[in-house]
Amino acid sequence: MLWFSLLVLIPLAAVVVKAGGGGWETFVDAVTNRQTFAALRLTVLTSVGVTALNMVMGTIIAWVLVRDRFPGKAILDLVIDIPFALPTIVAGLVLLSLYGPNSPVGVHASNTRVAVFLAIAFVTLPFIVRTVQPVLEEMERDFEEAAASLGASRLTTFRRITLPTLAPAIFAGAALSFARGISEYGSLVLLSGNLPYRTEVTSVRMLSYLEGGDTASAAAVATILLVVALLAIVTLDVIQRRVARRG
Amino acid sequence: MASQTVEATRTRDPHPRSTARGPHEDSPAVKWVMRVLVVAYLFFLVAWPTSLVAKNTFANGFQGISDALSDPDVVHALKLSAIVAVAAVLINLVFGVGMALLLVRFDFPGKRVLNALIDVPLSVSPVVVGLALVLVYNGRYGWFGPWLEDQGLQVVFAKPGMIMATAFVALPLVIREVVPVLEDMGDDQEQAARSLGANAWQTFWRITLPGIKWAIVYGVVLCLARSLGEFGAVKVVAGNVGGESTTAPMLVQQKYQNFQQETAYSVSFMLAFAAVLCLIVVALLRPKEGDKK
Amino acid sequence: MSIEVRNVTKRFGDFVALEDVSVSLPTGQLTALLGPSGGGKSTLLRIIAGLDTADEGTVTIEGTEATNLPARKRNVGFVFQHYAVFKHMTVAKNVAFGLEIRKKPKDEVAARVDELLRLVHLQQFSHRLPSQLSGGQRQRMALARALAVEPKVLLLDEPFGALDAKVRKELREWLRRLHDEVHVTTVFVTHDQEEAMEVSDEIVVINEGRVEQIGSPDDLYDKPANDFVMGFLGEVTRVNGEAVRPHDVDISTAPVLAGAAQGTISRVLRVGFEVRVTVLTDGGEEVTVQLTKAHANALGLHEDQTVWVSPNPGAVPAMSRAV
Ligand SMILES: Nc1ncnc2c1ncn2[C@@H]1O[C@H](COP(=O)(O)OP(=O)(O)O)[C@@H](O)[C@H]1O
Numbered sequence: 026m027l028w029f030s031l032l033v034l035i036p037l038a039a040v041v042v043k044a045g046g047g048g049w050e051t052f053v054d055a056v057t058n059r060q061t062f063a064a065l066r067l068t069v070l071t072s073v074g075v076t077a078l079n080m081v082m083g084t085i086i087a088w089v090l091v092r093d094r095f096p097g098k099a100i101l102d103l104v105i106d107i108p109f110a111l112p113t114i115v116a117g118l119v120l121l122s123l124y125g126p127n128s129p130v131g132v133h134a135s136n137t138r139v140a141v142f143l144a145i146a147f148v149t150l151p152f153i154v155r156t157v158q159p160v161l162e163e164m165e166r167d168f169e170e171a172a173a174s175l176g177a178s179r180l181t182t183f184r185r186i187t188l189p190t191l192a193p194a195i196f197a198g199a200a201l202s203f204a205r206g207i208s209e210y211g212s213l214v215l216l217s218g219n220l221p222y223r224t225e226v227t228s229v230r231m232l233s234y235l236e237g238g239d240t241a242s243a244a245a246v247a248t249i250l251l252v253v254a255l256l257a258i259v260t261l262d263v264i265q266r267r268v269a270r271r272g
Numbered sequence: 273m274a275s276q277t278v279e280a281t282r283t284r285d286p287h288p289r290s291t292a293r294g295p296h297e298d299s300p301a302v303k304w305v306m307r308v309l310v311v312a313y314l315f316f317l318v319a320w321p322t323s324l325v326a327k328n329t330f331a332n333g334f335q336g337i338s339d340a341l342s343d344p345d346v347v348h349a350l351k352l353s354a355i356v357a358v359a360a361v362l363i364n365l366v367f368g369v370g371m372a373l374l375l376v377r378f379d380f381p382g383k384r385v386l387n388a389l390i391d392v393p394l395s396v397s398p399v400v401v402g403l404a405l406v407l408v409y410n411g412r413y414g415w416f417g418p419w420l421e422d423q424g425l426q427v428v429f430a431k432p433g434m435i436m437a438t439a440f441v442a443l444p445l446v447i448r449e450v451v452p453v454l455e456d457m458g459d460d461q462e463q464a465a466r467s468l469g470a471n472a473w474q475t476f477w478r479i480t481l482p483g484i485k486w487a488i489v490y491g492v493v494l495c496l497a498r499s500l501g502e503f504g505a506v507k508v509v510a511g512n513v514g515g516e517s518t519t520a521p522m523l524v525q526q527k528y529q530n531f532q533q534e535t536a537y538s539v540s541f542m543l544a545f546a547a548v549l550c551l552i553v554v555a556l557l558r559p560k561e562g563d564k565k
Numbered sequence: 566m567s568i569e570v571r572n573v574t575k576r577f578g579d580f581v582a583l584e585d586v587s588v589s590l591p592t593g594q595l596t597a598l599l600g601p602s603g604g605g606k607s608t609l610l611r612i613i614a615g616l617d618t619a620d621e622g623t624v625t626i627e628g629t630e631a632t633n634l635p636a637r638k639r640n641v642g643f644v645f646q647h648y649a650v651f652k653h654m655t656v657a658k659n660v661a662f663g664l665e666i667r668k669k670p671k672d673e674v675a676a677r678v679d680e681l682l683r684l685v686h687l688q689q690f691s692h693r694l695p696s697q698l699s700g701g702q703r704q705r706m707a708l709a710r711a712l713a714v715e716p717k718v719l720l721l722d723e724p725f726g727a728l729d730a731k732v733r734k735e736l737r738e739w740l741r742r743l744h745d746e747v748h749v750t751t752v753f754v755t756h757d758q759e760e761a762m763e764v765s766d767e768i769v770v771i772n773e774g775r776v777e778q779i780g781s782p783d784d785l786y787d788k789p790a791n792d793f794v795m796g797f798l799g800e801v802t803r804v805n806g807e808a809v810r811p812h813d814v815d816i817s818t819a820p821v822l823a824g825a826a827q828g829t830i831s832r833v834l835r836v837g838f839e840v841r842v843t844v845l846t847d848g849g850e851e852v853t854v855q856l857t858k859a860h861a862n863a864l865g866l867h868e869d870q871t872v873w874v875s876p877n878p879g880a881v882p883a884m885s886r887a888v
Pocket residue numbers: 577580582600601602603604605606607608609
């Protein structure tokens with residue numbers, strides 16, 4: 026408990042206090058700084074996009090992992106976890122080797138916003154898959170069959186039964202995925218080129234504040250990031266409740 | 273909702289219990305489309321790029337790796353990474369299990385809040401983690417830093433800070449592995465032990481610990497994988513003190529940016545190899561536990 | 566007295582689980598705590614064991630003031646409804662646990678474990694893991710484990726509740742015999758009145774956190790202290806406003822009994838050796854009468870027949886005495 030406070034709570038509080046200590050102006054300055062604003066916008070928009078993609082792809086992947094059977098599925102299952110276990114800097118390098126200057130397929134995405142999207146999609150891949158998978162496993166097939174035998178079409182079954190049951194897991198995973206997306210740093214360092222206004226993300230921006238000794242601005246941006254993450258988690262929670270109730 | 277979320281980060285049994293095939297099969301066309309879509313997506317996003325790292329590393333056979341290993345910077349960085357990771361894992365092991373016990377077995381005010389906060393390290397930018405630690409433990413203007421410095425303990429820009437940053441980032445992994453198992457186990461066995469005369473320590477050591485043994489192993493392995501590769505938070509805390517405090521992931525960045533791509537790939541490969549090895553260990557251990565039930 | 570519970574009250578938040586409960590149980594006796602689910606039986610048992618603490622009141626075990634003693638120092642054996650076996654230990658290790666905690670010499674432990682496994686007929690399973698045992702075997706192992714430390718009292722919380730009917734019946738007879746052999750003061754919780762009546766020397770009826778009645782199985786059945794006990798221990802029907810057991814109702818085809826109520830048979834149901842007759846009296850009561858097949862045949866009972874019913878004079882209607 027004390028250790029948790031010393032390690033996590035107090036330091037995070039310090040960030041907020043530091044940001045607050047600079048007064049409102051630091052916030053305003055940080056946000057109205059065009060470069061910072063561009064970085065925030067890029068980070069948030071890309072994360073929203075990636076999260077939306079993950080909600081679809083993650084659910085499909087989980088579905089295939091649970092319902093389908095084919096040789097090599099176990100490997101697929103392992104592959105899902107690679108982005109989570111791989112050091113982020115290595116993740117960047119990994120993507121660079123396929124989508125970078127020496128790409129064997131001739132795609133050259135490094136230093137573009139596509140690269141930012143790719144990197145975030147890579148590191149957030151496991152989240153929704155791993156939240157949906159256990160729910161899907163537990164959801165008895167009978168349950169669906171019961172609905173089908175009551176005369177519901179497959180689409181209706183999916184919309185009225187499967188989706189509402191999965192919704193909490195999907196949105197919980199989405200919250201994690203988004204939070205992870207807006208905070209991504211390591212995989213972008215090498216891949217995105219960190220071009221101001223174009224491919225620079227918030228974490229990189231914070232680091233350059235830090236390297237320039239401007240802790241107050243860094244703390245202000247950090248606080249904004251924390252607030253955005255919190256807002257996203259709350260919003261997704263609310264949507265999830267709506268969806269669950271409608272089902 | 274926090275509690276269900278981090279299940280996400282748990283590696284699952286790679287052979288999920290197969291669902292009984294009823295008369296209601298998914299149509300084959302849908303199945304094939306889904307299968308191909310998933311395999312292609314994972315192949316292009318994860319599998320192919322990852323395998324390219326291996327390919328680039330071994331472009332000249334083992335030359336790349338042996339060159340890298342003869343570079344003192346590389347050896348130093350790998351050693352430092354290992355030390356930091358092991359220390360962080362040990363810390364997380366002790367506190368992770370302790371906090372999991374606290375969360376499951378005890379009632380106290382603020383428990384729900386604590387439960388929600390456990391996940392925070394997973395969703396905070398590593399740069400913010402680094403910044404947070406610097407603000408508190410910095411030797412000059414941190415909250416506790418100056419006092420600790422007077423005690424002769426430098427935290428930030430030194431190993432303790434790097435260990436703390438790593439521990440911070442990987443803390444939820446052990447907790448989230450252990451908590452569901454503890455909940456599942458219930459406290460029946462512990463009560464039985466107490467009624468048979470065991471004290472708290474004996475109960476923990478002889479009853480609780482064997483029950484959560486595997487969960488701890490998974491937690492530790494995942495935690496190790498994560499700790500070896502932590503980059504952003506450690507980088508901020510380590511500062512720019514030069515080679516002394518360069519960990520392996522930081523070295524990858526430096527080498528890559530200095531156009532020593534071969535070394536960068538070699539070190540990356542070693543890190544990736546360690547990470548994938550951890551995953552395989554967990555994947556292999558998991559079904560074994562299932563058999564024992 | 567082996568166990569003395571005095572004025573114990575236990576609350577969970579606003580909810581009163583036990584209210585001013587006092588029970589004293591003599592050494593060597595087998596007592597059942599009987600009552601409906603949620604009545605507070607487990608709570609009382611856990612307070613005796615020290616697994617929960619009372620908000621008010623005291624617990625004395627074999628003359629030792631135990632109210633504030635932790636469970637591990639009370640020297641009670643506790644058997645849980647869901648066995649609470651140590652999953653990762655063999656049967657022998659499970660039974661040895663308490664002895665090893667007490668740092669008994671190895672050979673002594675081995676001898677005692679052997680003796681106990683013999684007692685519960687599990688000697689050939691000593692090296693198995695609990696997961697390889699059936700429910701009944703697990704529960705016997707749990708019992709051996711509890712007995713290993715030679716507890717002053719043995720407490721069992723619905724020990725057979727999770728087993729199927731046949732095993733349950735076997736084990737309850739076995740428990741009775743075991744108790745006659747070992748003679749340790751035993752308290753067991755059950756919500757099954759048949760189980761309580763069959764096994765125990767004395768029954769404590771608990772309902773909504775209060776003791777309703779304490780007595781021998783016969784006492785409780787024949788002289789229930791109130792409506793609740795009477796209803797809980799067996800079926801009840803009403804004749805002329807008096808509560809009686811259906812087998813204590815006299816039925817005749819002619820008005821020979823003084824004060825008998827006249828009525829019509831609405832249903833005749835044959836269940837094995839017994840016949841259950843439902844009579845609708847002219848007074849508007851629905852009386853259930855239970856009689857043997859031979860008796861029913863002799864009377865030639867059939868539906869829509871006019872009959873007279875009255876409480877058997879030998880069966881003292883409980884309620885007239887109760888309040
Ligand atoms: N730990 C607890 N917290 C809150 N309520 C409890 C707890 N334990 C028991 N209760 C409540 O106390 C009442 C009595 O429980 P219990 O003693 O288990 O009943 P019984 O064993 O007779 O079925 C029940 O209503 C139960 O819900």
